[in-house]
Amino acid sequence: MTTREPQWTDEDRDWMLGLALYRSWLCPLCGGLLEECTSHEDDGPEYQVRRRRCRVTDERLAAEEAATNVDRPRAVLTSVIKKE
Numbered sequence: 001m002t003t004r005e006p007q008w009t010d011e012d013r014d015w016m017l018g019l020a021l022y023r024s025w026l027c028p029l030c031g032g033l034l035e036e037c038t039s040h041e042d043d044g045p046e047y048q049v050r051r052r053r054c055r056v057t058d059e060r061l062a063a064e065e066a067a068t069n070v071d072r073p074r075a076v077l078t079s080v081i082k083k084e
C-alpha cells in the first residue's frame with residue numbers, strides 16, 4: 001500500500017472553497033458582482049461607459065494581422081513585452 005502526503009492542507013482547501021464561493025458571486029459577462037449588475041434599474045446603481053484602449057492587446061492584434069505569411073495563425077502564441 002502506498003501512502004502519499006496530501007498536496008493541499010485543510011487551510012488550502014478552505015481558501016479554494018472561499019475563492020470558488022467568491023467567483024460564484026461574479027457576473028461572467030462583466031466581472032462585477034452579479035447582485036449589483038443584475039439589480040433592477042430603479043433601486044440598483046447607475047452605470048456609465050468608460051472606454052480605454054489596451055495597448056498590449058492593440059500591439060498583439062496588429063502583429064497578428066500583419067503576419068499574413070504564417071501557417072495556421074490561430075495556433076501561434078503571440079506575446080507582447082515591454083521595451084527596455
Ligand SMILES: [Zn+2]
Nearest residue numbers: 027029030037
Ligand atoms: Zn454583469
